Amino acid sequence: DTGVSQNPRHKITKRGQNVTFRCDPISEHNRLYWYRQTLGQGPEFLTYFQNEAQLEKSRLLSDRFSAERPKGSFSTLEIQRTEQGDSAMYLCASSLSRRSHEQYFGPGTRLTVT
């Protein structure tokens, strides 16, 4: 399977705990994006990388959120001190920079904070 993969698919955590998600993009894609989707809404942009550089962050990305893409391949998204409002589907997407609008999404990680 050469699509975008995300791990874990589901995560249940207690409020206040830290969680980390991983995204593996399509191998030749140099751009990687993180979105968040809540029930009844479309995905909302969080941040994106071109290679290892984080080029844009949404104001939705509070200081409890941090994303990395250390070698320009896979990426991690960490949420510290989770809150119930962080419960959502976290989607990763990748694209080529010359076709950046055509983003290919992974299956997502569903986070539930209890």
Added chain:
Amino acid sequence: DQQVKQNSPSLSVQEGRISILNCDYTNSMFDYFLWYKKYPAEGPTFLISISSIKDKNEDGRFTVFLNKSAKHLSLHIVPSQPGDSAVYFCAASARETSGSRLTFGEGTQLTVNP
């Protein structure tokens, strides 16, 4: 503020008939528009796109129409098939002001009845 809006949460059509999904936007800087399809437990899948310099783009059974003066786009699926049943998201991008971020609508659940 909801810059991309899909006013119909659901649409039901008969197999073989035309499905028309609508989307309105408010940001005049948007210059690229996309439709994504999403099945349960999967990430959104890119379907078709259109640049603001065009008013129509066709790909097989799928056609997207753009009316810039009305800030409105629509997706036509003809003939509709039961396998088209999914949530459809409209998305937009403003290349100059926001790079590659996509702004999504809330989605429309399409059900195609056999």
